[in-house]
Amino acid sequence: MNFTISVEGRTINFPCERGETVLNAAQRAGYELPYSCRKGVCGTCKCKLVSGEMRAYSGDTLTESEKSAGQILLCQARPRSDLLIAPREIKKIDPFARRTLTARVFRIMRVADDVTIVHLRFPAGIRIHFKAGQNLEVILPDGERRNFSMANPPHESDGVQLHIRHVSGGAFTGYVYNKVARGDLMHVELPFGDFALRESDKPALFVAGSTGFAPIKSIIEDAQRKGSRRKMTLYWGARAKRGLYSELPRKWQADNPHFSYIPVLSDTPEASVRSGLVHAAVLADHRSLDGFQAYVCGPPVMTSAAKRDFLAAGLPEQDFFVDAFTTRADEPPAAAH
């Protein structure tokens, strides 16, 4: 049996199968809603449920007051009846933009102890369209999928660059770490996600944890290619200096008077580098974040702390953009059925 999901104030409705999430149903019907992790961790897909019943949600990403105010997570919401929802944004997906392709590994670089950069090339003549900051899904042989941000800017459209951090026990990242070879094939679907630079005159603060640098690299390179004069600052954090695996930010800073780079190390202090948590370095530099936009990418523990503390420092919630990458260990318990 299908339920119908309607969008308040819009002539949009789409079917949702029993057991399916509203986010998946929307995407199947050709609509894009805000989301990032798809695992109930980051809160990006938070949305007001105006009416209808859904299965109980047992995670703690939503506060008790948000739950009582009718907020739901669209990536976890499985309806028990027709629903009326009020998302902050919904748009039609360009049916020609999303592609499923077989790409070939053509360059592999081990850039840190636990980070490998993999360049994939699409079949001859195929170019893809995406927004700087978006991600793709690698489709594994068993049908499971893994999300990775595309680190290349959109004009480099004949392939993609992925920054893959080795996760202990992770089957795919273990393959990349130990076995991947030039010429291997990978099945990918792309593009996904809405982590992208919003039009604004406000200074942009980019906060990256580890390989959270990847989508931010794409955004900054795209903005610089377009001649942006917007003030941008990148705070890039890692445990140790070798985790800051690219010299590009220093080059951007040298070439562009509107761009600044602040590396931050959390575990291994170095004389010339700031130490502490990367989001705390932003707060140390800015007493108030009112008047800024923040783009934050990293593990959920880092993005959650950044959101809490940036909003407390005056950043309007609509100016906080997040791309939280999760591993299985980050996932909350399954929703109660």
Ligand code: FES
């Ligand atoms: S996309 Fe739903 S909580 Fe992250």
